[in-house]
Amino acid sequence: MSILSPDTLAALEQQAIELPSWAFGNSGTRFKVFGTPGTPRDPYEKIADAAQVNAYTALAPSVALHIPWDLVDSYDDLRAHAEDLGVTLGTINSNTFQDDDYKFGALTHEDAAIRQKAIDHHLACIDVMDATGSRDLKIWLAEGSNYPGQADLRGRQDRLQESLQKIYARLGDDQRLVLEYKFFEPAFYHTDVPDWGTSYAQVSSLGDKAMVCLDTGHHAPGTNIEFIVMQLLRLGKLGSFDFNSRFYADDDLIVGAADPFQLFRILFEVIRGGGLNNPDVAFMLDQCHNVEDKIPGQIRSVLNVQEMTARALLVDRDALTAAQKSGDVLAANAVFMDAFYTDVRPALAEWRRAAASPPTRWPRTPRPATSRRSPPSASAECRRAGAPDGFRSPSAAARALRPGRRTAGG
Numbered sequence: 260m261s262i263l264s265p266d267t268l269a270a271l272e273q274q275a276i277e278l279p280s281w282a283f284g285n286s287g288t289r290f291k292v293f294g295t296p297g298t299p300r301d302p303y304e305k306i307a308d309a310a311q312v313n314a315y316t317a318l319a320p321s322v323a324l325h326i327p328w329d330l331v332d333s334y335d336d337l338r339a340h341a342e343d344l345g346v347t348l349g350t351i352n353s354n355t356f357q358d359d360d361y362k363f364g365a366l367t368h369e370d371a372a373i374r375q376k377a378i379d380h381h382l383a384c385i386d387v388m389d390a391t392g393s394r395d396l397k398i399w400l401a402e403g404s405n406y407p408g409q410a411d412l413r414g415r416q417d418r419l420q421e422s423l424q425k426i427y428a429r430l431g432d433d434q435r436l437v438l439e440y441k442f443f444e445p446a447f448y449h450t451d452v453p454d455w456g457t458s459y460a461q462v463s464s465l466g467d468k469a470m471v472c473l474d475t476g477h478h479a480p481g482t483n484i485e486f487i488v489m490q491l492l493r494l495g496k497l498g499s500f501d502f503n504s505r506f507y508a509d510d511d512l513i514v515g516a517a518d519p520f521q522l523f524r525i526l527f528e529v530i531r532g533g534g535l536n537n538p539d540v541a542f543m544l545d546q547c548h549n550v551e552d553k554i555p556g557q558i559r560s561v562l563n564v565q566e567m568t569a570r571a572l573l574v575d576r577d578a579l580t581a582a583q584k585s586g587d588v589l590a591a592n593a594v595f596m597d598a599f600y601t602d603v604r605p606a607l608a609e610w611r612r613a614a615a616s617p618p619t620r621w622p623r624t625p626r627p628a629t630s631r632r633s634p635p636s637a638s639a640e641c642r643r644a645g646a647p648d649g650f651r652s653p654s655a656a657a658r659a660l661r662p663g664r665r666t667a668g669g
């Protein structure tokens with residue numbers, strides 16, 4: 260019998276984690292981008308790779324796009340392609356960090372013409388959302404300054420609010436704006452949206468359709484992220500997660516790789532705050548796989564999120580509350596740790612055997628652009644996720660090596 264109760268299994272059944280299209284492209288550090296065999300050459304191929312992750316895990320039914328990295332001629336066509344592969348198109352991520360005009364800011368820039376250019380980019384992103392059926396526009400701002408005195412900190416906040424209001428006004432009834440914060444980088448002295456409080460202040464002034472996006476890698480070392488999760492849920496403003504993990508800066512590593520216990524603590528607060536399987540709180544990954552294979556890397560990430568969700572669901576909430584109320588510090592902590600130390604992997608593997616439908620062969624896609632992709636070979640991670648014997652994963656050296664570019668962003 261499974262150690263997971265029917266209620267827990269029912270909760271896990273509903274879990275959905277959105278994949279970032281950029282996780283499937285080549286990425287790297289500012290020192291080097293290593294190419295990997297078979298890297299997708301266009302958004303169609305990225306979506307095909309993302310669909311593989313969903314096939315293995317039954318956890319990842321949507322894919323986030325990044326504009327302009329994922330520009331295509333027809334988003335109706337891209338949407339149909341995704342739906343053919345059993346996934347949908349999700350959050351649209353804007354990009355105002357790769358244009359010379361934005362050297363000193365985009366939505367905060369002193370020059371009204373440059374601000375308007377950045378606003379227009381976001382309006383174009385909303386046009387894409389209309390075509391893809393996406394709900395969320397995610398904004399991460401690479402805006403700030405490097406030297407004290409360089410910028411008018413308050414003026415930039417005012418201009419940011421004014422710019423965001425113009426973008427917000429264009430949102431449809433069922434669309435949302437999520438504002439991501441990040442404490443530093445690429446600017447090193449000040450950042451215009453450095454923390455959850457600033458994001459909260461900015462989105463609260465906009466209205467109900469604006470929410471905070473919490474990227475787990477965007478905090479200073481030692482930050483109690485689960486406290487922020489609790490507070491944003493309490494305020495009704497936690498719109499989405501960008502899951503990844505970090506050792507030092509914005510490392511964008513596999514979720515749960517650096518600190519599985521932190522992921523557990525975050526997911527416990529999500530569950531306790533009503534954020535699990537709540538359509539208002541989107542679970543997304545924001546990752547780059549620089550040295551590991553990308554599809555298996557994404558599989559590992561979504562399985563890590565599921566595993567820590569399952570462990571957090573095992574916390575005996577009644578016993579925890581009783582211990583907290585009676586001031587029994589060690590008993591309360593023991594209840595918490597008992598759940599964390601419970602190995603749920605065999606139970607989840609059993610669930611996955613029933614829920615996932617890994618393909619028995621690398622799917623053929625009719626698009627000419629993908630026809631040169633060579634067949635993949637076996638990967639331990641795919642087998643670990645339940646791939647049938649003999650399945651060839653899309654990670655082999657047989658796939659054509661193409662030059663990469665850095666795709667890391669917010």
Ligand SMILES: [Mn+2]
Nearest residue numbers: 474501545669
């Ligand atoms: Mn992010």
